[in-house]
Amino acid sequence: MDERSTNLDRELVDAVLRGAPGAFERLVRDYQGLCWHIIHRMVRHPEDARELCQETFLRVHQCLHQYRYESALKSWIGQVAYSIALRHLQRKRIPLLEPAADGDVPSPLENLGDDFDLEQAFGDAQVARRLHDAIDALPPVQRTVLTLYHLEEASIPEIAMITGLASGTIKSHLFRARLRLRTVLEGRLGVAV
Template identity: 40%
Template sequence: MSHLPAPDVTDQQLVAQVLGGNTAAFAQLVRRTEGLVTQLVFKLVRHPADRPDLAQEVYLKVFKNLAGFKFQAKLSTWVGQIAYNTCLHYLEKKQLVLLDPAEPAPDDPAPAGRRAPPQLVAGPAYDPEAALFDQDLAGILGAAIEQLPPLYRTLVALYHQQELSYEEIGQITSLPDGTVKNYLFRARKLLKQRLLATYHRDDL
């Protein structure tokens, strides 16, 4: 019979319970790591129809290889590494690129066509217009991030949304810390350029 693990159970205890045949423990492992796996799959894979199968493949690999996990990294980091490599294999199989060599350099001229988002004025207390403005900016930023190359948008999500360290990101992607920092710098610079190419500086 499977017993539901305590919420504060350690990674080591959780793994031991899974290996002991506790299916509820594996469900908790999935809950602990599904946010990270979802970010990786969604940022690396464009086609929505392929994402559920990839996520399922990730957790099948996790279950199959869990006995060999040596706790040299956090459990979530190890699962993230499996997710990242699974997506890389998918991209290679589909002959899709992780970082497009034709991607314009951050200092390249920006495309024409500038527009301004709606002008909304914030008040001293809660202001529906101010809230709408914040949502508008969040939507603008999110849309711009999605236009970055897969590797860039993945690193941005891991660092800014999952709040992982350079070291943890390096463990997941097998990239040196310096390369992670460099790619994040390029991603932010490209993101800023694209935003300024579309919106006036004062509107952001």
């Protein structure tokens, strides 16, 4: 975490704790995108996601005095959002990851062929739809890790801070999920939606 962003975090946190007018609204505005991406990708239900986002920021407001600047404010808030979404899924008994694959299951790499027409794929709405369906069909943790990495442009250490997963595990999720998406894109795997 660089010094400039630490100072910006400190200024914002101090202003919110002081009750400065507009400070909490600014904090929410700055981080609502991150929370929405994490929670929406985890729970996939817009109404639930909105409520959980609200719960996240109320928790942030309540516990902000406990923030010790040991990580970036973004990571700390992301961590709150992730844990709230995780608890929601656990309460609903929704599996967070796909079951461990047996040794006999072929690697998606073996399913890839050369006859996929990439020229046609670029700009094809149907292909885009298939990819988005495949993203939605991924397990919640993989979806969220992919979104943090690609959409939020979070680094692997930042994702580790937010999710509490080891860096190697995060890389492995990224690898498997993107390989799966490539396989779906090239038409070798069906998407269970």
